[in-house]
Amino acid sequence: MSLKILEQVNSFLAALVLLTAFAMLAQRRINALIHVFMWQGLFLSISTAIVGFIANKHHLYLSSVLTLSLKVIVLPYILHVLIVRLKIRKEVETIVNIPMTMLLGIGLVIFSYHLTRPIMELSTFITRSTLSVALATVMIGLLMMITRKKAITQVIGFLAMENGLFLAATSATYGMPFVVELGVALDVLIAAFIFGIFLFHINTTFDSLDVNQMARLKEDI
Amino acid sequence: MILSPINLAIFSIVLLFVPVLLCALIRQNPLVLRVMAFSLAAFASFLSFIAGLWTLSSGVTNQLILPIGLPALPFHLRLDPLAGFFLMVVGLLAFFVSIYSIGYVQGLGTKRPISRLIVFYNLFIVGMLCVILADDALSFLIAWEFMAGASYFLVLFEDEHVENRRAAFLYLVIAHIGAMAILLAFGVMAGVATGFGNFDGYTFDSMRQATFSPQWATVAFVLAFFGFAAKAGVIPLHVWLPEAHPVAPSNVSALMSGVMLKTAIYGIVRVTFDLLGSFPWWWGALVLVLGLISAVMGVLYALMQHDLKKLLAYHSVENIGIILIGIGLAMIFTSFKFTTMAALALIAGLYHTLNHAMFKGLLFMGAGAVVHATHERNMDEMGGLIHHMPWTAVFFLVGCISISALPPFNGFVSEWLTFQAFLLSPSLPAPLMKLIIPLGAALLALTGALAAACFVKVFGVTFLGHWRGHNRPHIYETCWPMRIGMMLAAMSCLLLGIVPTFLVNLLDGIAETMVGSKLNVAASGTYNWMWLTPMQPERASYSGFIVLIGIIITISIAYLLFHLKSGKIQRGDIWDCGFEKLNHNMQYNAISFSMPIRRIFGFYFNIRERVRLMPQLTSPAFPLKLYYNLRVRDRFWGWIYKPIIEAAFGISRQMGKLQQGQIHLYLIYSFVTIIVLLAVVL
Numbered sequence: 020m021s022l023k024i025l026e027q028v029n030s031f032l033a034a035l036v037l038l039t040a041f042a043m044l045a046q047r048r049i050n051a052l053i054h055v056f057m058w059q060g061l062f063l064s065i066s067t068a069i070v071g072f073i074a075n076k077h078h079l080y081l082s083s084v085l086t087l088s089l090k091v092i093v094l095p096y097i098l099h100v101l102i103v104r105l106k107i108r109k110e111v112e113t114i115v116n117i118p119m120t121m122l123l124g125i126g127l128v129i130f131s132y133h134l135t136r137p138i139m140e141l142s143t144f145i146t147r148s149t150l151s152v153a154l155a156t157v158m159i160g161l162l163m164m165i166t167r168k169k170a171i172t173q174v175i176g177f178l179a180m181e182n183g184l185f186l187a188a189t190s191a192t193y194g195m196p197f198v199v200e201l202g203v204a205l206d207v208l209i210a211a212f213i214f215g216i217f218l219f220h221i222n223t224t225f226d227s228l229d230v231n232q233m234a235r236l237k238e239d240i
Numbered sequence: 241m242i243l244s245p246i247n248l249a250i251f252s253i254v255l256l257f258v259p260v261l262l263c264a265l266i267r268q269n270p271l272v273l274r275v276m277a278f279s280l281a282a283f284a285s286f287l288s289f290i291a292g293l294w295t296l297s298s299g300v301t302n303q304l305i306l307p308i309g310l311p312a313l314p315f316h317l318r319l320d321p322l323a324g325f326f327l328m329v330v331g332l333l334a335f336f337v338s339i340y341s342i343g344y345v346q347g348l349g350t351k352r353p354i355s356r357l358i359v360f361y362n363l364f365i366v367g368m369l370c371v372i373l374a375d376d377a378l379s380f381l382i383a384w385e386f387m388a389g390a391s392y393f394l395v396l397f398e399d400e401h402v403e404n405r406r407a408a409f410l411y412l413v414i415a416h417i418g419a420m421a422i423l424l425a426f427g428v429m430a431g432v433a434t435g436f437g438n439f440d441g442y443t444f445d446s447m448r449q450a451t452f453s454p455q456w457a458t459v460a461f462v463l464a465f466f467g468f469a470a471k472a473g474v475i476p477l478h479v480w481l482p483e484a485h486p487v488a489p490s491n492v493s494a495l496m497s498g499v500m501l502k503t504a505i506y507g508i509v510r511v512t513f514d515l516l517g518s519f520p521w522w523w524g525a526l527v528l529v530l531g532l533i534s535a536v537m538g539v540l541y542a543l544m545q546h547d548l549k550k551l552l553a554y555h556s557v558e559n560i561g562i563i564l565i566g567i568g569l570a571m572i573f574t575s576f577k578f579t580t581m582a583a584l585a586l587i588a589g590l591y592h593t594l595n596h597a598m599f600k601g602l603l604f605m606g607a608g609a610v611v612h613a614t615h616e617r618n619m620d621e622m623g624g625l626i627h628h629m630p631w632t633a634v635f636f637l638v639g640c641i642s643i644s645a646l647p648p649f650n651g652f653v654s655e656w657l658t659f660q661a662f663l664l665s666p667s668l669p670a671p672l673m674k675l676i677i678p679l680g681a682a683l684l685a686l687t688g689a690l691a692a693a694c695f696v697k698v699f700g701v702t703f704l705g706h707w708r709g710h711n712r713p714h715i716y717e718t719c720w721p722m723r724i725g726m727m728l729a730a731m732s733c734l735l736l737g738i739v740p741t742f743l744v745n746l747l748d749g750i751a752e753t754m755v756g757s758k759l760n761v762a763a764s765g766t767y768n769w770m771w772l773t774p775m776q777p778e779r780a781s782y783s784g785f786i787v788l789i790g791i792i793i794t795i796s797i798a799y800l801l802f803h804l805k806s807g808k809i810q811r812g813d814i815w816d817c818g819f820e821k822l823n824h825n826m827q828y829n830a831i832s833f834s835m836p837i838r839r840i841f842g843f844y845f846n847i848r849e850r851v852r853l854m855p856q857l858t859s860p861a862f863p864l865k866l867y868y869n870l871r872v873r874d875r876f877w878g879w880i881y882k883p884i885i886e887a888a889f890g891i892s893r894q895m896g897k898l899q900q901g902q903i904h905l906y907l908i909y910s911f912v913t914i915i916v917l918l919a920v921v922l
Contacts, residue, residue, distance in 0.1 A: 114904065134918055161914075165907045173903075234901035 025073055032066040033149035036186060037128070040159045043179060044120050047110045049102055049171065053095050056175055060090030063182055066149075070189050078197040079189065085204050086185065094178060097211050101171065105222055112168040112229075120166050124159050131155040142191075149190035156183030170221055170228045174214045181207055245295040246302035246319040246373070249327060252287035253369050255280065256362045263355035270354055274345050277358045281365065282338035288369055289331030295324030299749045309378060313439040318375035321749045322514070326372045326506045329594050330499045332732065333601045334365050337498075340605050340725025341491040343718065347612045348489060357397055357489065364390035364495065371503045376443040377426035381419065384503075388415040388471075391500060394492040395484045407483035414480045418470030422507070425464035429515060432456045447515045457516050461523055464511045472504035474564065475534045476876045478557045482541075485553035486617060490608020493549060497556045498601035502593050505563055512571060513586075513754040521670055524571030528676065531564030532683050539690040540844055543697070543837050544872040546619045546830035548607050551698065552600065555643060558687060559596040562658065563589045565684060569661050570755060576668055579757030581661065584774050586755055587747045588657035594743070595650040595736060599642035602729035606636035609718045609726070610702060614709075619701045619830045621709035628715040633703045635726040640699045642733045644692035648788040650736035653772065655688060656782055660774045690837070697833040705827045738784035740772050831870055838872075846873035 039059040046052045064086040071079025101107075113120065131154035139147050160180030164173045185203070188195050195203075218228060225232040259277035266273050295302070299321055306315040319327070341361070345354055367387030374380035392415070396408040430441035433450035440446050452460070466477075473481040485493045508527070512519060538557030545551035566589025573582035609632045610625060611617055626633040642649035645656075662681035668674060701708075718726075736743060748758045759774060773781035802809060816822045838847065847870070854865040898909075 130915070130919075158911075158915075161907065161911050165904055165911055230903045233903060236901060 022073060025069055029066055029069050029073070030148050032062050032069070033152040033186065033190070035062045036066070036156055036182070037152045037159075040156045040179060040183070041121065041124055043175070044124050044159060044163060045117055047117070049107055049111060050099075052111060052172065052175055053098050053102075056098075056178065057091050057095045059179065059182055060086060060094075063186060064091065066186065067189050067194070070193060074193045076193055078200075079194050081197065082189075082194060082200050085200070089204055089208060090178070090182065093208065094211050097215060098171070098175065101215055101218060105171075105218065105228065107169070107171060107228065111172050113166055114168060115166045120162065123162055124155075127158040127162065128155040131158060138191075147190065150187060153183050153187035153190055156180075156186060159183075168229050168231065170214075170218055170230050173230065174211075174218070177214075178207070178211070244302055245291045245298075245300075245324065246304050246317060248291040248294070249288050249319060249369065249373060250304075250317070252284040252291065252331070253366055253373075255284035255287065256366045256369075258284075259362045260359050263358050267353075267355060273358070274354060275342055277362070278338045278342040278345070281341075281362055282335050285331045285334035285338055285365065287331070289328055289335055291319070292324040292326070292328030292331055295319050296321050296328060296746045296749065303375065310439065313376060313378050313442055315379040316375035316443050316445070317373045317379070318444070319373060321753060322506070322509065323372045325590060325594075325747065325750060326502060327369065329502055329597045330365070330368050330372065332594075333498045333597045333729075334368075334495060336725045336729045336732075337491050337494050337601060337605065338725075339728070340494075340608075340722050343721035343723075343725075344489070344491050344605075344608055344612065346719070352397065357394070357492075360390045360393045360397075361492065361495075364394060364492075364500075366390075368499060368503055372506060375445070377423075377430060378442055380444075381423055381426070384419060384422065387500065387503065388412070388419065391488075391492070391496055394496075395488045397489055397492070398487065401487070403483075404487040407480070407487050411480040411484040414470050414477060418467040418477075421463045421467030421470070423467075425460045425467060425511070428456055428460040428463065432460075444510075444515060448517070452516060454520070457519065458523075461512060461516060461519065465508060465523075465527070468504040468507040468511075469530070471507075472501050472560045472564075473534075473557050474530050474560060475537050475557060476880050478534070478538070479874065479877060479881060481556055482545075482550045482553040482874075485556070485604075486547060486549035490549070490604055490611060493552075494601040494604035494608070497553065497604055498597040501556060501560055502597060505560070505567070505589075505593055508564075509567060509586075509590075509754070512567075513574070519571060519575055521572050521575040521668075521673065524568045524573075524575060525673065525676060526568070527564050527571060528568030528680060531561045531568050532680050534558065534561030535565065535687040536561075536683050536690075537844065539687050539694060540837070540841050541874065543690060543694045543834045544845060546701075547617045548610065548619050548622075548698070548702065549604070549617055551619075551694070552603055552607055555603075555691070555694070556596075556600060558691065559592070559600065559643070562655065562684070562687065563592045563596065565589070565680065566592060566654075566658050566661065569658075569665075569680075572668070572673060573661075573665075574755050576670075578666055579755050580759065580775075581665065582755040583748070583751035583757045583759045584657065584664070585661040586751050587744055587759060588654055588661055590747055590750065591657060591740070591743065592651075592654035595642065595654045595733075598729055598733050598736065599639045599649075599651060602635060602639040602726060602733060603643065605722070605726050605729065606632055606639060609722055610636075613713075613715045613718070615713060616709065619698065622702045623705040623708040623824070623827065624703070625715065626703040629703075629717045631723050632718055632726065635723075635730045636703065637699060638730040638733055640695040642737070644695045645688045646692065648734070648737045648784045648791060650733050650740075653737055653740040653782070653784060655684070657772075657774060658684060660780055664775055664779060693837065694834075697830055700828065701830045701833065706824050708824055708827060708829060738788050739770075740782075740784060741770075744772065831868075844875065846875050846878060847871070848873075 036059055039055050039062065042055045043052055043059070046055055064083045067079055067086060068083040071077065071083065115123075132151045135151040135154060138150060142150075157180050160176050160183055163176035163179060167173055167176065194200065221233070222228055225235075259280050262273060262277050262280075266276075301318065301320040304317045306317060309315040345357060348354065348357070364387060367383050367390055370383030371380060371387060374383050392408055392412050395411055396404060398404050426442065429447045429450070429452070430436075432452050433446045434441035470477045485497055488496060512523065535558050538554050538559075538561055542551050542554035542558060545554060566585050569585035570582045570589060573579070573585055609629065610622065613629060614622055614625070616622060638649065642651040645651040659681065662677060662684065665677050668677070744759065752758050770783045770785045771781045772783065814822060838845075850867075850869040852867040853863040854867070856862050856864050
């Protein structure tokens with residue numbers, strides 16, 4: 020395959036990542052949300068492998084495998100177990116309604132395209148077009164954390180943000196050194212475990228996973 | 241090691257650490273510990289006094305660089321006549337107070353370990369001596385903080401009372417605000433001297449050689465003056481003094497009021513005359529005006545007090561004001577190039593520095609003896625102590641006469657010199673000064689008169705009359721070490737009053753290096769040591785010795801007339817106007833004595849006076865009891881400090897609203913921050 024086509028494929032995959040990010044914003048069921056998250060991880064891992072092929076960086080293949088195993092298999096499994104254990108069957112509860120969040124998300128995408136335009140003009144990497152998508156994914160992840168009530172959806176938002184960061188790293192600099200990526204992957208895994216434990220504790224303390232309940236922890240002045 | 245003043249001073253500082261070690265070694269025997277520790281402290285203080293006197297009389301300057309401190313900035317030490325004079329002040333009073341403490345500390349009871357007092361007492365003196373010896377900004381500030389820290393723990397010595405902790409905290413806060421200003425001032429000066437590339441600018445030598453642009457010099461001066469004024473207790477930064485001095489043990493109050501405030505005076509003189517060198521006249525006017533305000537307001541506040549130690553603390557504000565008047569005048573005269581007048585004013589200020597150390601130290605020691613004997617600080621609960629404590633009464637009276645600026649004691653000499661500086665002042669080119677100088681002289685006169693009234697009240701209410709309190713404890717005269725300490729201070733008050741020329745001649749050396757001119761009070765004449773003549777003999781001169789002789793002759797004649805003829809003096813009952821039910825409450829007390837002045841100057845204070853009559857049931861015309869309640873407050877607290885405190889709390893409360901405890905809100909904060917930063921930066 021020629022590089023031209025590969026670049027197109029990579030941009031397409033990046034677009035799919037952004038699409039899944041919007042899908043997560045729109046999703047009302049937690050199980051489906053985890054599935055969307057799995058898809059995002061899958062697209063990310065394929066994209067990483069393609070970038071590795073284009074740039075001829077072999078460690079990106081390893082990153083790709085790592086992403087596949089962690090974000091497509093392990094983390095969704097952990098989240099699934101959590102949902103079963105905590106008996107979360109309800110829909111995703113939002114603070115701002117979903118159409119509004121979608122609109123905000125679109126605004127963020129435009130904002131990030133605006134931000135990265137000077138970088139794209141200067142950069143010589145063929146993956147440069149994905150940078151704005153990556154930034155948008157990060158911001159949408161953060162938006163998801165802000166607009167969701169339940170702690171578990173915030174965890175997923177956080178992980179989506181991490182996906183965006185990973186995409187930014189591969190697209191802007193052809194990936195970080197492998198040692199750093201290993202460290203990040205380990206961090207994410209440990210974060211997931213800690214979140215799991217944390218959620219159990221929140222649940223037992225407040226009988227709910229609603230983070231608004233945690234306002235009770237604040238000291239009164 | 242060659243014997244030189246600076247080596248002697250360093251030896252005395254090292255010696256002061258020995259009592260600190262003794263505390264660790266002999267804890268189980270408090271008697272031995274107390275006697276040894278304070279004797280050593282007295283000896284070491286005496287050595288530093290000798291070192292100071294030696295420097296002052298020989299006029300040489302010693303320098304030394306110690307191999308400690310920062311790698312690029314070791315500790316520079318320097319002992320010039322100015323430092324020597326202040327070393328002398330600190331050493332002399334610390335010597336007296338240490339002797340006094342041998343007896344005084346015994347009376348503090350066995351509730352608290354005295355080792356804490358001994359450790360911080362010695363470190364406190366070490367801090368003060370190091371401040372004076374320091375010759376670079378780093379060692380100066382380290383010593384300064386050392387002094388502040390040690391005195392904080394001394395104020396906190398009786399830490400079981402809430403008001404003591406509050407006073408100590410207030411002291412610490414104001415001390416640190418001041419220290420911060422001093423740090424900034426040194427930073428400005430170092431930056432101007434050599435730039436911020438290296439540490440050389442932080443030595444005082446390079447600051448001396450630097451030439452400052454008027455703007456930066458003003459910034460440095462204002463910062464330094466603010467910082468030192470906070471330590472000296474210049475109004476309106478005086479609020480910590482009347483809180484901290486009364487609650488500290490009295491030997492510590494004596495040192496804090498007598499000499500710690502003087503380190504701030506040292507700092508002002510050092511920074512303005514020595515490091516900055518030249519200055520516009522309005523700096524002097526600023527110092528002079530603040531000095532005048534402190535002097536008048538300080539004495540007025542003192543008059544309103546009936547807590548003995550609080551009253552003395554307000555008198556410290558007054559006397560710092562008088563010292564600053566001298567220094568401010570010296571600065572004004574220097575900037576107009578009247579160097580001889582500047583020398584006179586500077587000598588007056590420095591002389592008063594030593595005098596205030598002596599008589600305020602003496603008064604606090606006396607107050608300590610009284611408080612120790614009566615377990616009471618409120619003067620209205622005392623009275624008639626002269627019968628039980630004749631020694632203390634005499635020494636306290638000497639202190640009262642000295643601080644009231646009456647001859648033949650020392651307070652008169654320095655206030656007289658300050659007056660001469662006012663009265664002999666040539667016509668100054670600035671029109672504002674033509675107004676301030678005569679006004680200043682008038683205010684200084686008012687201060688002296690009010691101080692005298694105040695000490696008539698103190699001595700009269702405390703030592704004369706009958707016991708005013710409810711239940712009277714058994715009152716003992718003080719023990720010998722306390723008596724000796726007070727006696728030595730009283731003797732030096734008298735000596736400084738009758739032979740002032742010796743010290744003035746020594747101070748001439750400082751005046752020559754600082755303002756470039758000498759006073760030459762005793763240039764010619766056979767009996768010149770007796771006469772203090774600042775300018776020309778036909779203008780004004782004073783002889784404490786002849787005044788003393790005159791006083792002695794008058795008293796002898798009076799004694800001969802009244803006492804030798806027996807039967808002329810009879811003791812009888814007090815005439816009670818036929819009332820026949822006189823009791824101890826029917827005397828003049830502190831509140832009633834100060835009432836006329838309260839009426840005249842009442843608008844300065846926040847006064848709340850409440851009178852309540854308890855009428856008899858049968859006939860309301862004959863009340864059973866009368867309750868009188870008086871509360872006098874410092875207006876500055878309400879004017880300056882309360883708004884600042886309230887503003888700080890208000891801002892904190894507003895900031896606290898950010899903390900809602902909602903995770904979403906915190907996330908939104910970071911989200912908005914990121915977006916704004918990205919939008920602004922890119």
